[in-house]
Amino acid sequence: MNRPNPILSGITCRCPVCGKGPLFEGVLKVRKQCKSCSADLSKAESGDGPVVFILLIVGAIGCGGLLYTELTFHPPAWVELSIWIPATIALSLGAIRPFKSLMIAAQFHFHASEAKGSDVAPR
Numbered sequence: 554m555n556r557p558n559p560i561l562s563g564i565t566c567r568c569p570v571c572g573k574g575p576l577f578e579g580v581l582k583v584r585k586q587c588k589s590c591s592a593d594l595s596k597a598e599s600g601d602g603p604v605v606f607i608l609l610i611v612g613a614i615g616c617g618g619l620l621y622t623e624l625t626f627h628p629p630a631w632v633e634l635s636i637w638i639p640a641t642i643a644l645s646l647g648a649i650r651p652f653k654s655l656m657i658a659a660q661f662h663f664h665a666s667e668a669k670g671s672d673v674a675p676r
C-alpha cells in the first residue's frame with residue numbers, strides 16, 4: 554500500500570496509514586483503529602507538540618496584527634483588544650485539530666517511537 558503524503562493526511566485529519574479514514578472520533582480524541590484500513594492508531598500520541606507550534610505561530614500572528622493595527626491606524630485599545638483577542642482564540646481553536654493530526658502523521662511517517670535505553674550511545 555502506498556503511504557499517503559503526511560502533510561495532506563495531517564491537514565485533512567485523515568488516517569496517517571491509508572489517508573482515507575477519519576483520525577479523530579471526537580473533537581480531539583484519536584481513534585483506536587482506523588475505520589478504513591483497520592490500522593492500529595492506539596499508540597498515536599502528539600503530546601504537547603501541536604500546542605507549541607500553535608503558540609508560536611498564532612502568537613506571532615496575533616502580536617504582529619496587534620502591532621500593525623496600532624502603528625498603522627492608532628485605534629483605541631478596546632477596539633484592538635476586541636479584534637485580536639477573539640481572532641487569536643479562533644485561530645488557536647481552529648488550528649489544534651490539523652496540527653495534532655499533522656504531528657501524528659509525522660510520527661507515523663518517520664516511524665517515531667518512545668526512546669529506550671538501547672537508543673543511547675554507550676560511553
Ligand SMILES: [Zn+2]
Pocket residue numbers: 568569570571572573574587588589590591592
Ligand atoms: Zn487508515
